[in-house]
Amino acid sequence: MASLxxxxxxxxxxxxxxxxxxxxxxxxxRHSALVRITHWITTLCFLALLVSGVEIVISHPRFYWGxxxxxxxxxxxxxxxxxxxxxxxxxxxxxxxxxNGWSRYLHFQAAWIVVxxxxxxxxxxxxxxxxxxxxxxxxxxxxxxxxxVAIAKHLRFERPxxxxxxxxxxxxxxxxxxxxxxxxxxxxxxxxxxxPAFVSAVPATVTLLGGQxxxxxxxxxxxxxxxxxxxxxxxxxxxxxxxxxxxxMVTGRTRxxxxxx
Amino acid sequence: MSDFSRRKLIFTGLAATAGxxxxxxxxxxAQKYGLIPPDHGGIYGLGETLTYAAQRLLTKxxxxxxxxxxxxxxxxxxxxxxxxxxxxxxxQAGGFADWRLTxxxxxxxxxxFSLAQLKSYxxxxxxxxxxxxxxxxxxxxxIGVPLSHILDVVGxxxxxxxxxxxxxxxxxxxxxxxxxxxxxxxxxxxxxNSNELPVGNGxxxxxxxxxxxxxxxxxxxTHLTITDNMKGFGAGLGSASPEGGYAWYAGI
Numbered sequence: 452m453a454s455l456x457x458x459x460x461x462x463x464x465x466x467x468x469x470x471x472x473x474x475x476x477x478x479x480x481r482h483s484a485l486v487r488i489t490h491w492i493t494t495l496c497f498l499a500l501l502v503s504g505v506e507i508v509i510s511h512p513r514f515y516w517g518x519x520x521x522x523x524x525x526x527x528x529x530x531x532x533x534x535x536x537x538x539x540x541x542x543x544x545x546x547x548x549x550x551n552g553w554s555r556y557l558h559f560q561a562a563w564i565v566v567x568x569x570x571x572x573x574x575x576x577x578x579x580x581x582x583x584x585x586x587x588x589x590x591x592x593x594x595x596x597x598x599x600v601a602i603a604k605h606l607r608f609e610r611p612x613x614x615x616x617x618x619x620x621x622x623x624x625x626x627x628x629x630x631x632x633x634x635x636x637x638x639x640x641x642x643x644x645x646x647p648a649f650v651s652a653v654p655a656t657v658t659l660l661g662g663q664x665x666x667x668x669x670x671x672x673x674x675x676x677x678x679x680x681x682x683x684x685x686x687x688x689x690x691x692x693x694x695x696x697x698x699x700m701v702t703g704r705t706r707x708x709x710x711x712x
Numbered sequence: 713m714s715d716f717s718r719r720k721l722i723f724t725g726l727a728a729t730a731g732x733x734x735x736x737x738x739x740x741x742a743q744k745y746g747l748i749p750p751d752h753g754g755i756y757g758l759g760e761t762l763t764y765a766a767q768r769l770l771t772k773x774x775x776x777x778x779x780x781x782x783x784x785x786x787x788x789x790x791x792x793x794x795x796x797x798x799x800x801x802x803x804q805a806g807g808f809a810d811w812r813l814t815x816x817x818x819x820x821x822x823x824x825f826s827l828a829q830l831k832s833y834x835x836x837x838x839x840x841x842x843x844x845x846x847x848x849x850x851x852x853x854x855i856g857v858p859l860s861h862i863l864d865v866v867g868x869x870x871x872x873x874x875x876x877x878x879x880x881x882x883x884x885x886x887x888x889x890x891x892x893x894x895x896x897x898x899x900x901x902x903x904x905n906s907n908e909l910p911v912g913n914g915x916x917x918x919x920x921x922x923x924x925x926x927x928x929x930x931x932x933x934t935h936l937t938i939t940d941n942m943k944g945f946g947a948g949l950g951s952a953s954p955e956g957g958y959a960w961y962a963g964i
Contacts, residue, residue: 507845507846507847508847510845510846510847511844511846511847511848513847513848518779518783518841518849518851519785519841519849519850519851520848520849521785521789521848521849521850522789522848523787523789524785536792536846537792538791538792551845551846551957551958552956552957552958553756553957555845555958555959556756556759556760556957556959557756557759559759559760559763559959559964560756560758560759560760561759562759563758563759563762563763564759645843645964646963646964647776647841647843647922647923647924647925647963647964648767648770648771648774648923648924648963648964649767649770649771649963649964650776650777651771651774651775651776651777651922651923652770652771652774654777657777658777663841663843663849664849667847
């Protein structure tokens with residue numbers, strides 16, 4: 452039993468000697484239905500936002516700071532890519548096709564769906580204790596020792612133990628908290644700050660960021676950070692055991708931690 | 713079938729019925745209060761309707777930010793344009809002396825205005841931000857006559873819901889709802905930064921809506937039609953923009 456580490460409470464005591472004897476219906480779900488559904492809706496929306504966002508950036512791959520910026524003003528930085536607009540000085544001798552129409556429709560539709568999904572998830576997380584139980588790190592983990600153990604394990608590319616199939620380690624918890632409570636709110640805020648109608652009602656949305664072009668630049672950087680998170684997340688899932696982790700997030704069930712190996 | 717699964721089935725059925733009828737009622741209320749945009753159909757209709765409805769509830773009367781004179785972008789910026797039409801070039805050669813703005817549709821007194829007449833009305837100016845959907849932007853001082861003043865002169869009828877505006881370029885037309893048309897910052901602009909409005913910025917007459925993106929600010933305006941229904945205009949999607957793939961409502 453000791454080797455099971457932090458297996459959820461209901462599992463303890465009811466553990467038979469052989470995992471194959473456990474009827475699947477008595478095994479608690481690794482992820483609740485709401486977490487699984489909101490996870491995959493968010494995934495689809497993020498991919499839609501990413502593709503359409505890239506298309507929109509291509510029409511003006513120049514970034515500025517402050518309220519204004521255009522082809523006549525200095526940039527903060529430029530992306531070294533061709534543009535879908537002839538007026539943008541890119542250094543390339545050709546212009547890409549304009550894809551902004553459907554990209555913008557898709558971007559805002561996906562934004563609505565992901566924001567409503569996120570709200571549902573946040574309400575669920577608050578009221579069921581999901582955030583408290585599964586995401587907020589325990590005080591023991593928040594020590595130097597807790598951190599150094601977790602970081603050392605990651606640096607050695609150590610495959611997670613059986614216990615970790617049922618819980619998140621401290622680095623995972625902090626990363627998910629960062630994505631859910633900092634990066635997503637920030638990308639929504641900076642997105643709203645680019646809406647001329649929204650900022651007419653709530654001007655602080657844009658003034659606090661230093662201007663509409665600053666909002667656009669921050670929106671870009673947070674999107675890049677979210678893309679980095681996605682890539683690392685997928686790599687970690689593969690390293691931890693793709694089949695088991697995917698099964699857990701699709702069906703809710705996992706055999707990890709129940710098998711005797 | 714056990715009691716439990718029967719109860720579950722009945723509950724799910726009731727919830728689904730309530731959900732569908734709830735959506736139906738919501739759609740009716742939205743229609744009644746003018747929360748449905750003309751381009752509400754198709755696969756992106758949900759997002760567009762949510763955006764437009766949310767903005768109408770939140771921003772009906774809000775004012776776009778105005779800036780100080782020192783924040784005006786220098787040099788002024790003018791975007792690329794399709795080639796000028798022959799008709800436009802003739803007006804340009806004549807110094808726009810024969811440029812006319814015709815207003816018709818659901819109005820008590822249809823009228824035609826020369827630029828001199830428009831300039832004889834009390835002028836108004838605003839230093840506002842213009843953002844293009846592509847991502848660039850500039851701040852300029854726009855001088856013109858508030859559209860609401862013109863609508864008062866012609867007597868807009870109470871059942872009117874949209875103001876359709878046409879460029880001299882027949883491919884270029886758009887529309888706004890009455891809330892935007894009567895908004896105090898919605899201008900027919902004829903001046904920029906204390907000068908005549910340059911052709912590159914839409915002169916001699918441009919629709920100026922600081923609460924919507926650049927492409928809604930159609931250049932070279934010659935004609936306004938007031939209507940209660942967008943079905944008879946183009947493909948019925950509200951403007952030339954959705955026909956080219958862009959959203960009708962550009963306040964985001």
